[in-house]
Amino acid sequence: xxxxxxxxxxxxxxANSTRELLQACERFGISKIYVSGLKSHYPDEAxxxxxxxxxxxxxxxxxxxxEGYVYVNPAHGNAMDVLRxxxxxxxxAGMKLWVATFCDDPRVFPLVEKCIDYNIPxxxxxxxxxxxxxxxxxxxxxxxxxxxxxxxxxxxxAHFGGNCxxxxxxxxxxxxxxxxxxxxxxxxDDVDYAVKQVGVDRIVFGSDMPIxxxxxxxxxxxxxxxxxxxxxxxSRNAIRLFDRTWRIA
Amino acid sequence: xxxxxxCLLGHxxxxxxxxxxxxxxxxxxxxxxxxxxxxxxxxxxxxxxxxEGDEELHEWIRGTEYKHVLTVNxxxxxxxxxxxxxxxxxxxxxxxxxxxxxxxxxxxDDAGRLCEALERHGLPLFxxxxxxxxxLDYLLKPKPLDIESLKRFAGTWRNLRVVxxxxxxxxxxxxxQQLNELxxxxxxxxxxxxxxxxxEELIQKVPVEKMMYGSLHPLYALKSTYALVDFAEIGPxxxxxxFYENARVLEQRN
Numbered sequence: 001x002x003x004x005x006x007x008x009x010x011x012x013x014x015a016n017s018t019r020e021l022l023q024a025c026e027r028f029g030i031s032k033i034y035v036s037g038l039k040s041h042y043p044d045e046a047x048x049x050x051x052x053x054x055x056x057x058x059x060x061x062x063x064x065x066x067e068g069y070v071y072v073n074p075a076h077g078n079a080m081d082v083l084r085x086x087x088x089x090x091x092x093a094g095m096k097l098w099v100a101t102f103c104d105d106p107r108v109f110p111l112v113e114k115c116i117d118y119n120i121p122x123x124x125x126x127x128x129x130x131x132x133x134x135x136x137x138x139x140x141x142x143x144x145x146x147x148x149x150x151x152x153x154x155x156x157x158a159h160f161g162g163n164c165x166x167x168x169x170x171x172x173x174x175x176x177x178x179x180x181x182x183x184x185x186x187x188x189d190d191v192d193y194a195v196k197q198v199g200v201d202r203i204v205f206g207s208d209m210p211i212x213x214x215x216x217x218x219x220x221x222x223x224x225x226x227x228x229x230x231x232x233x234x235s236r237n238a239i240r241l242f243d244r245t246w247r248i249a
Numbered sequence: 250x251x252x253x254x255x256c257l258l259g260h261x262x263x264x265x266x267x268x269x270x271x272x273x274x275x276x277x278x279x280x281x282x283x284x285x286x287x288x289x290x291x292x293x294x295x296x297x298x299x300x301e302g303d304e305e306l307h308e309w310i311r312g313t314e315y316k317h318v319l320t321v322n323x324x325x326x327x328x329x330x331x332x333x334x335x336x337x338x339x340x341x342x343x344x345x346x347x348x349x350x351x352x353x354x355x356x357x358d359d360a361g362r363l364c365e366a367l368e369r370h371g372l373p374l375f376x377x378x379x380x381x382x383x384x385l386d387y388l389l390k391p392k393p394l395d396i397e398s399l400k401r402f403a404g405t406w407r408n409l410r411v412v413x414x415x416x417x418x419x420x421x422x423x424x425x426q427q428l429n430e431l432x433x434x435x436x437x438x439x440x441x442x443x444x445x446x447x448x449e450e451l452i453q454k455v456p457v458e459k460m461m462y463g464s465l466h467p468l469y470a471l472k473s474t475y476a477l478v479d480f481a482e483i484g485p486x487x488x489x490x491x492f493y494e495n496a497r498v499l500e501q502r503n
Binding site: 020023024027028127129130131132162163165185186187188189192193209210211212213214215216217218219221222223224 | 267277381383385387444445468472474475477482
């Protein structure tokens with residue numbers, strides 16, 4: 001079984017994104033995808049509402065495979081209302097943070113506290129870059145600060161933090177931080193390094209579809225993992241992470 | 250028969266490489282049905298005298314099924330004799346360049362003299378667009394090779410077999426005209442990451458005959474690029490071309 005915890009309806013292109021996601025599920029044997037809608041780096045309230053509505057629509061069309069993240073811009077005055085609507089009305093499974101603010105911006109704190117109440121994961125875009133770092137782009141260092149402040153929060157650091165040697169090491173001491181390696185770096189040693197640093201049980205499979213998929217699948221297949229460890233990465237760790245009956249002690 | 254046109258042996262100074270021996274390369278190749286490859290030296294990229302890295306590579310692969318690709322920095326002196334020695338001692342089957350690591354425009358006089366030499370020797374040229382993702386290396390920050398510069402280069406050296414290594418989908422679309430019109434311009438698969446069904450989409454735009462399987466092992470996961478071709482719904486003939494038939498042009502000695 002493969003559960004992909006990191007996919008998108010990209011740039012509000014509902015038709016093409018959902019078609020590709022479903023085509024990938026069928027071709028590659030993906031049992032479930034977790035989807036967020038993304039477009040502008042600094043979306044306004046109307047865009048956020050539209051993107052989340054798209055994800056909700058997709059969830060209703062394909063409840064057998066699609067779960068949703070509610071995308072929130074913490075800089076918006078209605079951020080808490082957006083979160084509540086996403087979880088309580090739309091039935092989404094987690095919250096998505098992208099690049100509008102750092103994840104440890106104080107405006108994020110009430111949202112994190114609400115996610116702890118809901119007991120849902122927070123998918124956090126995290127990418128340390130040698131070139132082209134965005135103004136408020138979270139890195140593993142920011143995720144670590146947030147994890148330390150909220151040890152009961154289920155944080156999911158995306159992309160191994162960009163450069164895995166930066167991101168993974170930043171969060172390795174925080175057991176409430178899970179990691180996906182979605183995206184497009186597909187270096188052969190990233191997964192082995194992450195397993196060495198944090199263990200296999202904090203690593204979940206994500207692809208960043210519709211941007212890419214097989215390159216990240218190939219990383220798991222080629223890593224020095226047992227079949228059981230691969231299965232944990234592909235599905236069992238995600239099942240536990242999204243289980244709302246299971247709380248961090 | 251399956252051929253990997255872009256594999257390397259040696260040390261990569263920016264991070265620990267877990268699978269960088271010949272045995273490791275053979276193991277991952279065999280696991281994926283690959284029985285041939287064009288290998289260059291990772292060490293040569295960074296050595297003051299790249300040829301010393303190739304001497305090391307020769308010691309590792311001589312007598313094996315793998316084909317030696319010589320690394321040349323044409324801005325350094327003595328590369329002409331290095332190529333001649335590479336042919337005589339190593340039976341080199343091509344030359345690989347790193348313009349962005351060695352900081353030169355492939356359209357400059359040095360690179361021009363190199364291309365003339367390769368035409369005389371009947372050897373193909375492997376052009377490295379990039380190595381790892383440029384966002385990741387904080388010690389050294391080479392930019393990827395400029396596409397407009399690449400277009401001029403490709404148009405100048407129409408008779409030289411050129412393989413573009415680690416070039417991305419969007420960059421290939423910018424080179425669409427050149428890839429369709431220039432008979433000796435090719436690219437490998439190691440840069441194809443930016444689309445779920447990237448191979449299917451790409452061969453709608455450029456001839457499948459221009460695509461060669463290349464992995465950038467040990468830096469990239471070979472299985473990733475292999476899967477892109479293996480899972481593509483393009484028919485067995487197209488896959489054969491990508492996995493080995495297209496690479497046969499590299500064997501010709503003009």
